[in-house]
Amino acid sequence: MSGSFPLYDNAALRQAERRAASLAGDDFTLMQRAGLAAWHCALAYWPQAQRIVVVCGPGNNGGDGYVLARHALEAGREVRVLRLPGHAPRSEMARRAKHEYLTAGGQVADFTGGIDAADLVVDALFGIGLGRAPDEASAAPVAAMNDAAAPVLSLDVPSGVDADTGCVPGVAVRATRTLQFLGAHAGLATGAALDHVGVRELAALDVGDDILPASAAVAEALHAGSLHGFLPPRHRNSHKGESGRVLCVGGDHGKGGAVMLCAEAALRSGAGLVDVATRAAHVPALLSRRPEVMAHAIDAPTDLHDLAELADVIAIGPGLGQESWGNALFSALIGIARPLVIDADALNILAANPRQLSPDAVLTPHPGEAARLLGISTGEVQADRRASASALCERYNCTIVLKGAGTVVAAPGRRARIIDAGNPGMAVGGMGDVLTGVIAALRAQGLEAFDAACCGALLHGAAGDAAARDGGERGLLPSDLFAPLRRLANP
Numbered sequence: 001m002s003g004s005f006p007l008y009d010n011a012a013l014r015q016a017e018r019r020a021a022s023l024a025g026d027d028f029t030l031m032q033r034a035g036l037a038a039w040h041c042a043l044a045y046w047p048q049a050q051r052i053v054v055v056c057g058p059g060n061n062g063g064d065g066y067v068l069a070r071h072a073l074e075a076g077r078e079v080r081v082l083r084l085p086g087h088a089p090r091s092e093m094a095r096r097a098k099h100e101y102l103t104a105g106g107q108v109a110d111f112t113g114g115i116d117a118a119d120l121v122v123d124a125l126f127g128i129g130l131g132r133a134p135d136e137a138s139a140a141p142v143a144a145m146n147d148a149a150a151p152v153l154s155l156d157v158p159s160g161v162d163a164d165t166g167c168v169p170g171v172a173v174r175a176t177r178t179l180q181f182l183g184a185h186a187g188l189a190t191g192a193a194l195d196h197v198g199v200r201e202l203a204a205l206d207v208g209d210d211i212l213p214a215s216a217a218v219a220e221a222l223h224a225g226s227l228h229g230f231l232p233p234r235h236r237n238s239h240k241g242e243s244g245r246v247l248c249v250g251g252d253h254g255k256g257g258a259v260m261l262c263a264e265a266a267l268r269s270g271a272g273l274v275d276v277a278t279r280a281a282h283v284p285a286l287l288s289r290r291p292e293v294m295a296h297a298i299d300a301p302t303d304l305h306d307l308a309e310l311a312d313v314i315a316i317g318p319g320l321g322q323e324s325w326g327n328a329l330f331s332a333l334i335g336i337a338r339p340l341v342i343d344a345d346a347l348n349i350l351a352a353n354p355r356q357l358s359p360d361a362v363l364t365p366h367p368g369e370a371a372r373l374l375g376i377s378t379g380e381v382q383a384d385r386r387a388s389a390s391a392l393c394e395r396y397n398c399t400i401v402l403k404g405a406g407t408v409v410a411a412p413g414r415r416a417r418i419i420d421a422g423n424p425g426m427a428v429g430g431m432g433d434v435l436t437g438v439i440a441a442l443r444a445q446g447l448e449a450f451d452a453a454c455c456g457a458l459l460h461g462a463a464g465d466a467a468a469r470d471g472g473e474r475g476l477l478p479s480d481l482f483a484p485l486r487r488l489a490n491p
Contacts, residue, residue, distance in 0.1 A: 004226045005202075006217030007186035007418065009164050010128050016182050016212040020205065028093045030205060031060060034181050035067020035097065037203035038155050039075075041179045042068070042120060046151060049119035051078045053148075055111065055141050056098075057125040057159070058087040063094030064155050064181075065124025070101040080118075084125075084137060085110040111141045115148040123152055123173045125159035128185075133170025134160050142171045151176035157185060158196040165384040166191035166406065179203055183212045186219045189418045190406025191385050219386060219408075219416040222454060224462040228491040230447065230455035231270075243272030244444025247311035248437065249304070249329055250320040250344070256282030258319030258344065258433045261478050263293045265437030266315070268485040269459065271444050275307050277329070278319075301332035308332075313339045315440035317346030318433040339443050343436040348372060354395065359412065361398040362439055362453050364432065370402055386416055399449045401439070403432060407457045411450040419454075421461030425473025434478045435460045438485065462488050 008016075021027040042049065054069045056062035066081065066089075073079045081101065089095045098108065115121060123145055125138070134142055142160055145152055152175045157163045160172025166187035175198040178188065182205055188197050234243075246266045251259035259278050263286070266274045273294070276286060280297035287295050298304060308314060316333055320326040322345050330349045333340070339360040342350065347365050351372040357363075363373070367385075371378040374391055381388040385402055389410035392400040399411040407419040439456035447455060466484035468476055 004220055004222050005184060006214045007189055007219040007221055008183040008212065008216060009186055009218045012212065012216045012218070013128070013183055013185070016207070016216075020182065020207040020211050023207070023211070028096055031063050031093050031097060032067055033205040034064045034155070034203065036071060037181070037205060038064060038068040038122070038153070038179055039071035041177070041201065041203070042072070042122070042153055045177060046120045049077070051117055051119045052080070052122065053115050053118040053120070053150075054079065054081045054122040055125050055145060056081055056083050056108075057129070058084065058090045058094070059127065059129040060091055060094055061124050061127030061129060061155055062089060063091065063097040064127075065122055066094065066097035066101045068122060068124070068155070069106055070097075070104050073101070073104050073106050079106060081106060081108045082111040082115070082141065083108055084141065085112070111144070113144070115144045115150075118148055118150040121145050121148050121150050121152045123154040123159050123175060125173070127156040127159070128163045130159065131162065139171045142173055146174050152198075154178045154197070156181050157188065158193075161188065161193045161196050163187045165386070166193035167383045168192040168196060172196050174198070177201060181205055182207065184221065186386065186418070189219070189221050189420060190408055191382055191404070194405045217415065219418050221418050221420045222458050223420050224458065224465070224488070227455065227458060227462065227488060230442075230451060231489060231491055240272035243270055244312040244441070244446070245273040245275070245310060246271045246437070246440045246444050247275045247277060247307050247314045248318065248440070249277045249314060249316040249333065250318040251276070251278035251282050252319060252321030252323060252326055253279055253281065255319030255321060256285060258430065260286050260289060261430050261433040262315055262318040262437035262440075264290050264479075264482060265434040265485065266441040267292055268482045269438045269441035269456075269489050271441035275311065277304055277307055279325075298329070301328045304329065304332055308336055308338060311338055313341065313440045313444040315341040315343070315436050317343035318436055320345040320349075322348055339449065341436050341440045341443065343432055356395075356397040359398055360449055361396070362401060362443070362449050363392065363396060363398060364401040364403060364436055364439065365392070366403045366432065386410070389416060399453045401435070401453050401457055403435070407461065409450070409454045409457055411453070414450050417454050419457045419461050421458055422464050423468050423473050425468050425476035426461075426464040428476065428478065430478035431464070434481055459485065459488055
């Protein structure tokens with residue numbers, strides 16, 4: 001998949017499945033297409049696999065598995081189908097798929113323990129049919145698939161993952177590859193699901209766009225290929241004023257590095273001018289590190305007035321602290337008639353004194369900060385990241401960037417976007433400060449709040465991926481993003 005594409009919830013996909021089955025003539029035709037697509041996927045990525053184990057559940061996901069098993073058997077592969085003990089196929093379609101597999105010479109055995117001697121394991125246990133943690137009997141084959149010394153292909157959804165939310169309430173399959181059917185699942189693009197899906201792929205099953213229109217999507221996924229749609233080339237006679245002026249506010253005692261990262265990120269993302277309001281002790285180091293920044297010693301909120309008046313966008317929070325200095329600067333700026341990008345300590349100050357903000361504002365919380373802003377636990381935030389981002393939009397009336405694996409960007413009245421970029425190496429202090437500077441710079445260059453947040457999160461994640469490709473994920477530093485930020489900001 002490249003560029004951007006729609007993401008759907010289970011309700012939309014079930015409705016599309018009913019429509020497609022009606023047009024195809026019967027439900028079984030769609031199941032045959034899904035099973036054949038799954039077999040083609042197996043052939044494409046594991047052509048040498050001779051011993052194939054298919055773990056089938058009692059629902060239609062299991063029916064897809066029986067169809068795949070029949071094709072593999074007819075292709076001369078050694079196929080073993082394992083089912084949950086005592087769980088025969090429930091639907092007429094799945095029973096028919098099992099019958100055709102048996103008629104072709106296949107055999108079905110009850111799962112009784114581990115999975116041995118396989119070149120490929122196919123997870124056709126539950127799909128979207130499971131909305132809770134697997135029970136003890138179901139958890140055993142899931143664990144066996146995870147322990148198998150073979151790649152795992154999950155059909156539609158890794159069993160045990162909630163395809164709507166991305167939550168993993170219990171044990172779940174850790175797939176090598178997941179082949180989704182009809183449309184891409186919103187829940188598989190964010191949160192804990194990303195540790196289970198492996199590489200995601202989509203089989204549309206030859207249905208028309210009217211079966212599953214983009215208008216039915218609950219979110220949109222953005223890939224690095226989408227960047228060119230946000231950032232047009234500059235005019236030849238451009239001047240620095242056209243690229244906007246960003247004011248970065250933060251860096252209490254002992255926290256000067258955070259605001260320095262924010263400021264340099266703003267410059268590397270194309271801001272024409274960048275001011276930094278920070279403690280006096282940090283000014284020499286900031287000028288030594290990045291002389292292009294205009295650094296200002298700020299002792300009191302009154303020192304901010306002229307800088308704020310000059311700014312097109314204000315980024316507040318990196319290294320701000322939550323002591324009297326940080327609280328005073330936050331109070332001086334929170335109601336100002338300028339677009340704000342609010343991060344880090346500024347979010348914690350806001351959580352202690354919640355208020356609705358201007359629609360021009362962008363909040364960039366990680367899950368812990370989001371939990372404080374909503375007055376719930378981090379676990380509740382992560383259990384449904386799209387819903388949490390939506391709740392933050394409603395409470396604060398502005399654009400939200402809920403950071404983490406599969407960053408969610410939401411705004412009032414807009415369809416959420418999920419960022420399909422970034423990597424575990426970016427889980428290090430200072431990465432959020434860089435993101436704040438990136439979004440502020442894009443906002444200063446004329447992008448409205450939601451687009452600046454989407455483009456900024458995507459640019460940040462793509463730069464992290466580029467930096468990881470150069471030297472690996474472990475040991476990746478926020479400053480490693482600066483060179484790829486500049487390159488990717490010029491598509």
